[in-house]
Amino acid sequence: xxxxxxxxxxxxxxxxxxxxxxxxxxxxxxxxxxxxxxxxxxxxxxxxxxxxxxxxxxxxxxxxxxxxxxxxxxxxxxxxxxxxxxxxxxxxxxxxxxxxxxxxxxxxxxxxxxxxxxxxxxxxxxxxxxxxxxxxxxxxxxxxxxxxxxxx
Amino acid sequence: xxxxxxxxxxxxxxxxxxxxxxxxxxxxxxxxxxxxxxxxxxxxxxxxxxxxxxxxxxxxxxxxxxxxxxxxxxxxxxxxxxxxxxxxxxxxxxxxxxxxxxxxxxxxxxxxxxxxxxxxxxxxxxxxxxxxxxxxxxxxxxxxxxxxxxxxxxxxxxxxxxxxxxxxxxxxxxxxxxxxxxxxxxxxxxxxxxxxxxxxxxxxxxxxxxxxxxxxxxxxxxxxxxxxxxxxxxxxxxxxxxxxxxxxxxxxxxxxxxxxxxxxxxxxxxxxxxxxxxxxxxxxxxxxxxxxxxxxxxxxxxxxxxxxxxxxxxxxxxxxxxxxxxxxxxxxxxxxxxxxxxxxxxxxxxxxxxxxxxxxxxxxxxxxxxxxxxxxxxxxxxxxxxxxxxxxxxxxxxxxxxxxxxxxxxxxxxxxxxxxxxxxxxxxxxxxxxxxxxxxxxxxxxxxxxxxxxxxxxxxxxxxxxxxxxxxxxxxxxxxxxxxxxxxxxxxxxxxxxxxxxxxxxxx
Numbered sequence: 001x002x003x004x005x006x007x008x009x010x011x012x013x014x015x016x017x018x019x020x021x022x023x024x025x026x027x028x029x030x031x032x033x034x035x036x037x038x039x040x041x042x043x044x045x046x047x048x049x050x051x052x053x054x055x056x057x058x059x060x061x062x063x064x065x066x067x068x069x070x071x072x073x074x075x076x077x078x079x080x081x082x083x084x085x086x087x088x089x090x091x092x093x094x095x096x097x098x099x100x101x102x103x104x105x106x107x108x109x110x111x112x113x114x115x116x117x118x119x120x121x122x123x124x125x126x127x128x129x130x131x132x133x134x135x136x137x138x139x140x141x142x143x144x145x146x147x148x149x150x151x152x
Numbered sequence: 153x154x155x156x157x158x159x160x161x162x163x164x165x166x167x168x169x170x171x172x173x174x175x176x177x178x179x180x181x182x183x184x185x186x187x188x189x190x191x192x193x194x195x196x197x198x199x200x201x202x203x204x205x206x207x208x209x210x211x212x213x214x215x216x217x218x219x220x221x222x223x224x225x226x227x228x229x230x231x232x233x234x235x236x237x238x239x240x241x242x243x244x245x246x247x248x249x250x251x252x253x254x255x256x257x258x259x260x261x262x263x264x265x266x267x268x269x270x271x272x273x274x275x276x277x278x279x280x281x282x283x284x285x286x287x288x289x290x291x292x293x294x295x296x297x298x299x300x301x302x303x304x305x306x307x308x309x310x311x312x313x314x315x316x317x318x319x320x321x322x323x324x325x326x327x328x329x330x331x332x333x334x335x336x337x338x339x340x341x342x343x344x345x346x347x348x349x350x351x352x353x354x355x356x357x358x359x360x361x362x363x364x365x366x367x368x369x370x371x372x373x374x375x376x377x378x379x380x381x382x383x384x385x386x387x388x389x390x391x392x393x394x395x396x397x398x399x400x401x402x403x404x405x406x407x408x409x410x411x412x413x414x415x416x417x418x419x420x421x422x423x424x425x426x427x428x429x430x431x432x433x434x435x436x437x438x439x440x441x442x443x444x445x446x447x448x449x450x451x452x453x454x455x456x457x458x459x460x461x462x463x464x465x466x467x468x469x470x471x472x473x474x475x476x477x478x479x480x481x482x483x484x485x486x487x488x489x490x491x492x493x494x495x496x497x498x499x500x501x502x503x504x505x506x507x508x509x510x511x512x513x514x515x516x517x518x519x520x521x522x523x524x525x526x527x528x529x530x531x532x533x534x535x536x537x538x539x540x541x542x543x544x545x546x547x548x549x550x551x552x553x554x555x556x557x558x559x560x561x562x563x564x565x566x567x568x569x570x571x572x573x574x575x576x577x578x579x580x581x582x583x584x585x586x587x588x589x590x591x592x593x594x595x596x597x598x599x600x601x602x603x604x605x606x607x608x609x610x611x612x613x614x615x616x617x618x619x620x621x622x623x624x625x626x627x628x629x630x631x632x633x634x635x636x637x638x639x640x641x642x643x644x645x646x647x648x649x650x651x652x653x654x655x656x657x658x659x660x
Binding site: 020023024027033036037040043044046047048050051053054055077079080082083086087090093094097098101102104105108109114117118120121122124125126127128129130131132 | 275278279282286289290293297298299301302303304305306308309312313315316317319320322323324326327330332376379380437438439440441492493
C-alpha cells in the first residue's frame, strides 16, 4: 500500500517531470517561434518545480528562526528556494529578450516559422559573405512551391 | 587571498555603473572598462605565483563551506583569469562611437567568466553560467548585421533549453546528496553519486553546458552566430567562451569520477563532433564557416581528451584548449577583412607578406605540422589515446588522424589561394592592416614563443593539470579542519573512503 504522503510526493514529482517532458517535446517538435517560447517556459517551470521539491519536507515550516521563539521542528530547505528564485528571475529576463527578438525577426522576415526563418537567415549570411547561396530543400521558395503543389 | 573576489566584483560593478557614469562623463566611461580589466589582469597575474604551490579557498562572508559559498583558486583558474582579462582587453571595442551598453555587456561577460572559473559550488557555477549566457545573447542581438536577430533567437532557444537542463541536473544532484559544494560532492561521489540517477544528472548538465562548449548534437548555432557577429567578437566566442563551458564540464567530470561507460559516451560525442565539424568545414565555401566548423572539430578533440580517465586526460584537454584559444582567436581576428570566399585570398602573399606569414603559422599549427605547438599537442593526444589500450580509444585515434587528413584538405586549399598570384581583374585582398590584424600577429608571436619554449610550458601545464585532478588536494583546501582532525586517525584506510565517512558523520 502507498501511504497518502507518498502518493502526494509521487504526484508532485510526476507533475514536475511531466512538465519537463512536455517542454522538451515541444522544443523538439514545434516550428512556430512563439510556441517554442511557450514550450521553453513550460520546461523551465518543470525544472523549477523539481528543484523546489528537492528541498520540500512534509509539514515543514518556512526556514526562519525568530530569536524569541526557537522552535524545534522540520524546516524546508532554503537553498533550493534561493536557487529557484534566481532561476525564475533569469527565466523571466530571457523570455522577455526572446519575445523582443521574435518581434524583430517577424518584422524582418514576415514569418514565425523557424524553418523559413533559418532558410532566410542562411540566405542573408551568404549575402553578407558574398558567396553563392546553396539552397536546400527547406529554402522558402521550395517550401511555398511545395505548399502550392499540395493545394493543387 | 580574499582580494581575489575582486576579480568578479570589479567588472560586475563596472558593468552596472557604466551607463550611469556615461551620462556624467563620456570620457571616464570610455576608459573605465579597459582600466578595470587591466587592474583585474594585474591582480590575477600577481596571485598566480602564490597559488602555484598550494591552491586556496575563499569562504565568502566568513561562512565556512558547505554552508557558505566558496571560491576555489587554483593555478588553472588564475591562468584562465589572466587569459580572460587579456582576451577582453584585446578585443575591447575602442571606437569612440561604441554604445555604452556594449561596454557594459562586455564587462558583464568578463565578470561572469571570472566567476565561472573560480567558483567552487554548483549554485555559483549555474548563476555565472547564466549571466554569461544572457550577456552574450545581448551582445549578439545588438550586432548590426542583417542576420543577427534570427541567429540570436535560435541561439537563445538552444542555450536557454540547455540552461534548464543544467538546472534539472543540479536539482537531481541536490536531491541525492543535499549539497552543492563541489569539494563536498567529490567527497560523497564514491558512495552516493555512482548510481543511475546521478549519471543522468551529469548527462543533463553536460548536455546543458555543452551548448556553449559546441558539443556535438547541440552545436547548430555555432556557424550562424559566428557569421552574424563582428569578427573580434567571434574570436572571443570561439576562442574563450567555448573553453569556459568546457572548464565547467571538466570540473563536473572530476567531481563525479563517472565510470568507463559514461566516458565512452563522451568519447563518442567527441568523435562525432570531430568528424562532422571537419567534413562540413571541408564543404563550406566561406572563411567564417570554415573556421566555425573547424572550431567544432577542435572542441571535439578536447572532449576526446576529457574522456581519458586519468591526469593525462586533463593535461591534454588543457593543452588543446590553450592551443585552440591562441590559434582560433588569431584566425578570426585575421579574417576581419577577408571573411568572404577563400578565392579572395589570392595575392595576399604579394600584397602583405607578413600577414600571409601570420596566416600560415596559424594554419600550420591548427593542422599539426611540426615544429608548431599544434603538432606536439596532437602528438601527445595520439600517444595518450594509444596508452589506453582499449578498442574504443584506438577508434578515437583513427578518427583523430582521419580528421587531420580532412583538415589538411581544406586548410591547404587556403594556403594555395594565399600564395597564388593575384588575378588582374580582382582588387588587392588587403588594402590596409588594421588593429585587429596587429592583435592577431601578437597571438602568432605568443604561439611562436611557446613553440621555442615548448618543454617548460608543457611542464608547467602538466603541474597545473595535476592540481586540477588531485581530488584530495581540493578537499584539503576547502575543508582544512575536517581533513586535519581525521587525517592521522586512519592513515591506513584509503583516503577517499575515509573522507566520505567523515562527512557522513558530519551530516548526521
